[in-house]
Amino acid sequence: MLSEEEISRLYRVRKTVMQMLSDRGYLVDDSEIEMTRSQFVQKYGEGMTREGLVILKPSRTNPSDQIFVFFPDDPKVGVKPITISTKRMADEGVRRAILVVQQGLTPFAKNCISEISSKFHVEYFLEAELLTNIKEHILVPQHQLLTPEEKKTLLQTYTVKDTQLPRILMNDPIARYYGLRRGQVVRIIRPSETAGQYITYRFVV
Amino acid sequence: MSDQSSQSQSLTNNWDSLQVEVAQYINSDVRVPLQYSENTKPLSGFVQRLKGKHGRFRGNLSGKRVEFTGRTVISPDPNLKINEVAVPILMAQILSYPERVSHHNIERLRQCVRNGPTKYPGAKFIKHPDGTEISLTSKVRHRHADDLKYGYIVCRHLQDGDIILFNRQPSLHRMSIMSHRARIMPWRTLRFNESVCNPYNADFDGDEMNMHVPQTEEARTEALMLMGVQNNLCTPKNGEILVASTQDFLTSSYLITRKDTFYDRASFSLICSYMGDAMDPIDLPTPALVKPVELWTGKQLFSILLRPHAKMRVYVNLTVAEKNYGKSGETMCPKDGFVYIRNSELISGQLGKATLGNGSKDGLYSVLLRDYSAHAAATCMNRLAKLSARWIGNHGFSIGINDVQPGIVLNKEKKVTIDKGYGQCIDYIGSYKSGSLDLLPGCNNAETLEANITGTLNNIRERTANVCMNNLHWRNSPLIMSQCGSKGSPINIAQMVACVGQQSVGGRRAPNGFVDRTLPHFEREAKDPDAKGFVQNSFYTGLSATEFFFHTMGGREGLVDTAVKTADTGYMARRLMKALEDLSVHYDGTVRNASVCIVQFVYGGDAMDPGQMEEKSGLPLNFERLFMKAKATCPAVEQKSLSIEEIDKTMDEIIGDRLSESTGTPEGESSQAFSASSNKEGGMETFDNSLRKFIQKKYPNSDLMLKLNGKEHPDEDKGYLEKIASNICGVTRQQLMVFLETCISRYSLKKIEGGTAIGAIGAHSIGEPGTQMTLKTFHFAGVASMNVTLGVPRIKEIINAAKKINTPIITTALQSDNNEIIAKIVKGRIEKTLLEQVAKSIKTSQASRSASIVITLDMTKIQGAHLSVDAYTVKESILKTKRMKLKEQQVKVLDHRKLEIVMHADKKKLQFELHGLKNKISKVVVKGIDTVERAIILNEAKEKDPSANKKMKLLVEGTGLLSVMGIEGVEGRKTTSNHIIEVQHTLGIEAARKKIIDEIQYTMSSHGMTIDIRHMMLLADLMTFKGEVLGITRYGVQKMKDSVLMLASFERTSDHLFNASAHGKVDKIEGVSECIIMGIPVQIGTGMLKVRQSVKPIELTYGPDPIIS
Structure with a gap:
């Protein structure tokens, strides 16, 4: 049984997750993002559990490319819930998943994720990280992922190798939000005091 | 047998000592077993020859002794x-x-x-x-x-x-x-x-x-063109003028341009001849007074200085508010503090530091430099130097004892003020002792007292200073110097004449050097002004013994401060330089380092040269001034002023024409989206917009026209009035064209040149102001009790990317920022509350085999602070606390405000454990975030209307940005921390970059220093371009640079060299340090270009040279 406080937390987390999926290019209905707290309570009922919140969304461009979002019940997630989740992913043919955990993963669980990374791409977030959507923070400028063609033209115009671009780490909060992979390039559009708007690029490492 | 063993022993001994010798040959600092270390003089190993300030690298390779x-x-x-x-x-x-x-x-x-x-x-x-x-x-x-x-x-x-x-x-x-x-x-x-x-x-x-x-x-030419004084009148730090008149030059200009200075023909001509070397012709202007005698004013002298003869085509136009400008009336200012120069004629104003001195952007020399040339500014400075040196030599200017003697009025006034202030302080002390002091937010009793007393005492000094300044004779030399800005501030004068004021050590009043008192002259626990270092005497009257001692305390702090600061800032400047030295602007507009990694795609966002920015806030042009100049230099005379539509049309024509021609991109359409120009055009567009916006502000004032039309005027009169109106606010076609033309052409000249060593300039621009900063921390705006680190220590923290900073503060926005109760609730959620703070009592009771602790909560206190805490939540938080070793059964909730903790242990240990547990229990965090020290509610709204529109903010002392953002009631999207590493971890690298810029700017501006934002952007970009925030320290620089030689010449020489030789590293010699070490021209600036010629490769033939046949 979840307390009121926890329900509010979950509501906020779920909203951010929905926004995140939408930003990543998955098909998310506006009503799911705009959902109010009372609607949320209504939908998941009184006996709400974390497990019950699980989300499955297809990509906007390629419907067969789907993503799972799991909300494991244990505060500190071990290997077991991960194996259960991967089994479900295997059953439904989904390759990507996000784990939203309360306190973190055990070291074994982390190992487990990296072991299966060739088959399943599993990311994990803490609930605390998803309470507010950092993408909307005033300090964070707009990020856009470049397509491979765009990346190629960019490298050509500046005659650089991709390693010579400014970088962003893969475990950067924003990179994690967008689920960036090594080798991709993001365009960052910053508001600038001098020029009004300034465009820069970062290479994901 | 024994022979053999002793032989082998001596062999190992010799072997070991050989090892020691070899090790010491390489590095004489290596630790050696005691028996081998000889007490002879320490040798200097190879490593010692290389490392350190006087080692080979820094002493002989990076810097060399030179002839001539x-x-x-x-x-x-x-x-x-x-x-x-x-x-x-x-x-x-x-x-x-x-x-x-x-x-x-x-x-x-x-x-x-x-x-x-x-x-x-x-x-x-x-x-x-x-x-x-x-x-x-x-x-x-x-x-x-x-x-x-x-x-x-x-x-x-x-x-x-x-x-x-x-x-x-x-x-x-x-x-x-x-x-x-x-x-x-x-x-x-x-x-x-x-x-x-x-x-x-x-x-x-x-x-x-x-x-x-x-x-x-070649060297001469390069020196003259790049390093000549005339080409360096401005600092690239912020575009302010640096070479400018100082000291006596300002004093004499101030005295010459007094309203009541008049010269007859002879003396005026004589003074005119002071200016030059008798080489330039001078046209004597019409005298200001013709009858009874021809008299010229001192202001006319300056008109001659600017434009000696009619053939000289220098038309300076400027307005400057001097220090003593009365804030209204412009040219009619009673103190003559508004300098107005129109077409090189000084119309009003007494010249002082704001016009002639350094550190301003719209002073006379800046205007000459921007509108005309460096040469024009330089000749004016030369003329003024000559003129003022000779003039002040004749006029005389000196300080005597009578300049610092206080008058009767001042003495009386001073006594009244001091008595009143002392009375106030005694009242505060009284109410402090009785405990009836109204506490300031976030302060305890003693802090409040200190804050109040300090405020009162500073007020005394200020008020006596004001009285003193108002009562001094206008001919008083220190007063003149302070008014024109050549030397000394009102505080200095007041200290000489009226009252020296409060002496402080470490930002507080004098500390207690004896038991509970500062000096044995005072009673114990004395808090009155005299006992804590308030000096009521002036330097003229002389300090009493105790006052003198307090004054020396303050003086010593200043000396120590300077000594520490120079070392600190010097090292900081060196590190900055090493990290930024190889950044330069390339011809595609990007800023790259030596290994051509891109740091910025466009320098500063708009590719402008910070040294040439004319506007105070760092914008390229000061439209207002240029517009004024255009209007003054192209008088309307017969031309009609344009209507709004006409202005728009002309503007579109000119801007369209000029901007399209300057941005013609030769590159193909396909690359448009990414080309460097897409960013550059951004800058251009902003400029275009700002220009248009400015013109729109300058539309003919329709109000004035309406006023004219509203009243009935005879036709004749009306035409006349309209003409006056258009003269005042209208703009003719020619004026508009000249204005737009200058704006656009000058804008395009201000682009930064390819090859500029912008990294080095940036390092200078941030390092140099550091030396001028004091080490002190200052009070936070709004809340007296919350200090933030500022000055050199703060800059150091930012630049080092320190993981642990002195005063981390999270500025928390609230979802509903106008409700005090909600703010208090949120504050309660954030602020760390310990059990001891909410418990009425924590009692222990002990029986023979078991013991228990009973906690009673203070519910009134809890409700007063709007905390949602009761026995159940306390139980939870006790169980959650680490290293408590309590099981759930041990903690019993008796009712909603009482808990009991039962302990079982050995009889022997019980006593100890009970007390240990009691101490631990009292420190349990029952509510809030445990990394947070405290939170203070700050009302940002103006204090005039307390109820109308509140704007609440929370200032949270401590770390834990992520947790604070997640608290209910906090507007997470607007909550930021001044801890850069934490921002990076929670919001990402881009947010950290923005925060670095903001924090440096905040620190610099709170010391009254302006630095062009482009330098800070570059520094922030350099610190973040590798994806994580790298400090400008040995660790950070190591990650930024690849060159071994550069790293070796920076710090830890030997480590880098050993490492490189072990790994077979290659150094391409492309950075600045490497090139200097190798004696190769640096590939930055003029060394960036190489003439390349395709020459047929020489065919090498092996074998003996063919004999010429």
Whole structure:
């Protein structure tokens, strides 16, 4: 049984997750993002559990490319819930998943994720990280992922190798939000005091 | 057998000692087993030769000793031009320049050769084209003079007009070494115009300076073009003028331009002749008074100084508010503080530092420099220097004891103020002792008392200072100096005349050096002003013994501060320089480092040169001033002013024309989206928009027209009035065109040039202001009790990317920021609350085998602070706390405000454990975030309307940005921390970059320093371009740079060298440090371009050379 406080937390987390999926290019209905707290309570009922919140969304461009979002019940997630989740992913043919955990993963669980990374791409977030959507923070400028063609033209115009671009780490909060992979390039559009708007690029490492 | 063993023992011994010897040969600092260490003098190993400030790397490779240099004491000479330096004849006879003999100089050089090395102007050597060198010490030099041929090189003495480099340590920015022209003079000091003191930060209290003589024509030209004083009038730090009039020049200008200075024809002409070298013609203007005698004003003298004769086409237009401007009335200011120069005529205002001095952007010299040329500004400075030196010599200006004698009024006033202030302080102390003091937010009783008393005492000083300034005679010399800004502040005067004021040590009143008191002269626990370092005497009346002692305490702190600061900032500047030295602007507009990694795609976002920004906030142009100039230089006369539609049309035409022509991109359409120009056009577009916006503000004022139309005027009159109206606010076609034309053409000239070593400039611009900052921390705006680290320590934290900072503060926005109760609730959720703070009692009870602790909560306190805490939540938080070793059964909730904790343990240990547990329990965090120390509610709304519109914010002391953002009621999207590493971890690298810029800017601006934002952007970009925030420390720099030589010349020389040799590292010699070490031209600036020619590869044949057949 979840307390009121926890329900509010979950509501906020779920909203951010929905926004995140939408930003990543998955098909998310506006009503799911705009959902109010009372609607949320209504939908998941009184006996709400974390497990019950699980989300499955297809990509906007390629419907067969789907993503799972799991909300494991244990505060500190071990290997077991991960194996259960991967089994479900295997059953439904989904390759990507996000784990939203309360306190973190055990070291074994982390190992487990990296072991299966060739088959399943599993990311994990803490609930605390998803309470507010950092993408909307005033300090964070707009990020856009470049397509491979765009990346190629960019490298050509500046005659650089991709390693010579400014970088962003893969475990950067924003990179994690967008689920960036090594080798991709993001365009960052910053508001600038001098020029009004300034465009820069970062290479994901 | 024993023989063998002793042999092997001696062998191992020898082996070991050989090992020790070899190890010490490499590095004499290695730790050696005691028996091998000899107590002889320590050897210097290879490592010791390499490392450290005087080691091979920093001492001999990065910096070398050079010939053709001189150093001696400096002194001022206002008769020299600003780009000249007087070189003593003795130095000129030692320093030489190799001049090649040609048709033009052969006779002169012959004479030099004849004079020989001891007679000026002579020569020291002759070099023949075949390389032979002849010394001219011998008597045969007359023959050598006759034999002189074209192409020979004569190393002649330094002569007038030779280019020399002039430098003063510490060389903190590029203006610390500039190129001057030599003037050979008698006596023994190097002399230069006082106007150039500022860039060198020199004074004449015994300073020495160095000079270097470039030895080739190429070096001379480069020095003149790049390092010449005239080309460095402005600092690239923020575009303010640096070479400008100082001290006496300001005083005399101020006195000359007094409203009541008049000169008759003779004296006016005489003063006019002071300005130049009798080389320029001067047109005497019409006298200001014609009858009864012709009289000219001092202001007219300045009009002549700006524009001596009619043929000179310099039309300066500017308005400056001087220090004593009364904030209204403009040119009609009663104190004559509004300087208005129209078409090179000084119309109003007494000139002072704001107009003539350094550190302003719309002063006279800045305007001359921007609107005309560096030469124009320099000649004006020369003229003013000459004029004022001579004028003030005749006029006389001095300080005497009577300048600092207080009047009767002041003495009376001072007594009243001090008595009143003391009374107030005693009241505060009284209420402090009785505990009835109204607490300031976030302060305890003692802090509140201190804050109140300090406020009162500062007020006393200020008020006496005001009285003092108002009562001084207008001829008082210190007053004049402070008014015109040449030296001294009102505080300095007040300290001499009225009252020295509160002495502080470490930002507080004097500390207690004895038991509970500052000095044994006072009672214990005395808090009154006198006992805590308030000096009510002035320097004139003299300090009492205790006051004097307090004054020395403050004085010592200042000295210590300076000593510590120089070391700190020097190291910081060095690190900054090492990290940024290789960044330069490339021709595609990107800023890249030596290994061509991109740091910025467009320098500063708009590719503008920070040294040329004309607007105070760092925008390229000051439209207001240019518009004024356009209107003044193109008088309307007969032309009609344009209507709004016409203005729009003209504007579209010109802007459309000019901007399209300057942004024509040769590149194909396909690359448009990414090309460098897409960013550049952004800058252009902003400029375009701001220009349009400005013009829209300048539309003919329809109100004025309406007013005219509203009233009934006779037709004749109406036309006349309309003309006046249009003269005031209208703009003619010509004016508009001239304005737009200047704006656009000048904007495009302000682009940063390819090759600029912008990294080095940025490092200077951030390092140099550091030396001027004090080490103190200041109070936070709004809340007295919350301090933030500022000054050098804060800059250090930011630049080091410190993981642990002194005062982390999370500025928390609230979802509903107008409700005090909600703010308090949120505060309760955030602030760390310990159990002991909410418990009424924590009691222990002990039986024979078991013991228990009973906690009673103080519910009134809890509700008062709007905390949602009861026994159940306390139980949870106790169980959650780590290292408590309590099981759930042990903690029993008795009712909603009582808990009991039962313990079972051995009888022996029970007593100890019980107390241990009690201590632990009282420190349990029952509510809030445990990394947070405290939170303070800040009401940002203006205090005038307390109820109308509240704007609440929370200032949270401590870390844990992520948790604070997640608290309910907090607007997470607007909540930020000043802890950069934490911002990086929670919000990402881009947010960290923004925060670095913001924090540096905040720190700098709170010390009253303006630095162009582009420098801070570059620094922030450099610190973040590797994806994580790298500090400018040895660890960070190591990750930024690849070059071994560069790292070796920075820090930990030996480690980098050993490492590199072990891994077989390759250094491509592309950075600045590496090139300097190898003696190769640096690939930045003028060294960036290489002439490439396709030459057929030479065919190498192996074997013996073919014999010519």
